[in-house]
Amino acid sequence: MTSLSALRAPLIDTYAYYKEYLSAYLKHNQDYPRSIFLEVTPHCNLRCVFCPCYIDGEEVFRDRANKYMSYETFTKIIDHISGRFNFQICFTYSGEPLLNRDVFNMIAYLRERQIPSVMHSNALLLTADKTRQVLDAGLDRFIVSLDGASKQTYEDVRRGGDFNTVIANVKALLQERTKAGLTRPFVEMQFVVTSKNKHEVPAFQTLSRDLKVDYARTKTLLVFQDTQNQGYIEEVKGYFVEDEVARYNVEDGGLVLKDASTCPEIQNCIITVDGDVVMCCFDIHGKYKFGNCIETGLDEVWRAEGYTEFRRDVMAKRRLSICSFCNTSTHVSRDVYQLPRRITFARHFAHRGGR
Numbered sequence: 392m393t394s395l396s397a398l399r400a401p402l403i404d405t406y407a408y409y410k411e412y413l414s415a416y417l418k419h420n421q422d423y424p425r426s427i428f429l430e431v432t433p434h435c436n437l438r439c440v441f442c443p444c445y446i447d448g449e450e451v452f453r454d455r456a457n458k459y460m461s462y463e464t465f466t467k468i469i470d471h472i473s474g475r476f477n478f479q480i481c482f483t484y485s486g487e488p489l490l491n492r493d494v495f496n497m498i499a500y501l502r503e504r505q506i507p508s509v510m511h512s513n514a515l516l517l518t519a520d521k522t523r524q525v526l527d528a529g530l531d532r533f534i535v536s537l538d539g540a541s542k543q544t545y546e547d548v549r550r551g552g553d554f555n556t557v558i559a560n561v562k563a564l565l566q567e568r569t570k571a572g573l574t575r576p577f578v579e580m581q582f583v584v585t586s587k588n589k590h591e592v593p594a595f596q597t598l599s600r601d602l603k604v605d606y607a608r609t610k611t612l613l614v615f616q617d618t619q620n621q622g623y624i625e626e627v628k629g630y631f632v633e634d635e636v637a638r639y640n641v642e643d644g645g646l647v648l649k650d651a652s653t654c655p656e657i658q659n660c661i662i663t664v665d666g667d668v669v670m671c672c673f674d675i676h677g678k679y680k681f682g683n684c685i686e687t688g689l690d691e692v693w694r695a696e697g698y699t700e701f702r703r704d705v706m707a708k709r710r711l712s713i714c715s716f717c718n719t720s721t722h723v724s725r726d727v728y729q730l731p732r733r734i735t736f737a738r739h740f741a742h743r744g745g746r
């Protein structure tokens with residue numbers, strides 16, 4: 392017979408996870424970026440229809456295509472900031488992080504230093520062995536991108552993906568986590584709503600409940616303007632859905648950003664596979680570079696006068712043309728499912744782990 396305390400344990404542990412998370416967030420060292428987004432490879436096994444990293448199946452950032460960050464490079468970056476940077480490292484920018492075989496050692500390295508880790512993934516490569524490694528390494532939060540609730544829709548949007556595999560992988564991760572008596576990683580599912588999949592949002596909600604993930608949310612579509620490819624922009628506009636949380640209004644047949652009040656990224660830092668610090672997640676090509684944190688360490692790059700001024704003046708005031716289409720934190724996501732008590736801070740942090 393299951394005891395009451397056994398039933399309560401996972402919830403209490405999850406609550407403890409949030410408490411720890413919030414406390415780390417509140418205590419984050421103001422001299423450092425709040426979150427660091429790290430590209431361990433820009434390479435991907437999929438070609439999702441709206442992803443700005445791939446146009447007509449081709450990677451857009453040819454100078455970094457097919458590179459993988461080595462464990463040595465990663466530890467060098469972390470050693471520079473260890474003991475002072477104390478918020479989170481998100482393994483995302485472009486590409487699929489599970490393609491880098493060193494990513495589990497990287498997560499374990501962060502855990503040893505009590506730096507929380509977050510991974511966005513398409514979860515297709517999460518074999519039994521990798522699931523074990525995710526759990527052993529101590530990943531804090533695993534965000535699965537699932538943009539369809541049926542095989543047909545998922546595979547139309549996530550080109551090259553296999554719906555049954557991703558669902559089986561999420562199930563196995565949750566089962567193994569329970570078997571191991573762990574509450575980490577916190578498992579989330581995310582669904583970018585487009586005109587081709589919006590009818591499946593209710594089914595996505597049901598699926599999240601059936602799978603018993605910790606949290607699920609929908610995200611609105613971002614139309615990247617810095618792709619230098621009008622074909623992409625026009626195609627992605629065709630996927631746009633008007634909605635109260637959508638990032639844009641339709642005016643004169645075009646999309647106009649709803650709320651351009653604050654730049655959501657000035658406190659965050661993006662590091663490419665080459666160690667370059669670039670402006671923000673939306674600067675997919677890495678056009679605005681501020682230094683290389685493998686060469687000099689992040690402290691020097693982050694505090695350099697030019698970059699500090701750029702964050703304060705150019706980014707904060709949205710002076711660049713790509714800013715006119717960039718998201719704001721209020722028009723990005725909507726919760727569709729959460730277990731009781733698990734939501735309190737999930738909503739608060741939902742937009743911090745991705746674009």
Ligand SMILES: C[S@@+](CC[C@H](N)C(=O)[O-])C[C@H]1O[C@@H](n2cnc3c(N)ncnc32)[C@H](O)[C@@H]1O
Nearest residue numbers: 441442443484485486487511512513536612613
């Ligand atoms: C670029 S992916 C990298 C991580 C991983 N490959 C994945 O798909 O989760 C990071 C996140 O960006 C989201 N994304 C990509 N293009 C987007 C767009 N145009 N609008 C909104 N979200 C987008 C993906 O759904 C994913 O959740």
Ligand code: SF4
Nearest residue numbers: 435437438439442486
């Ligand atoms: S899996 Fe992620 S990185 Fe790869 S194409 Fe899809 S959204 Fe882009």
Ligand code: SF4
Nearest residue numbers: 654656671673714717
């Ligand atoms: S407002 Fe501009 S600088 Fe800020 S995140 Fe968006 S694109 Fe980047």
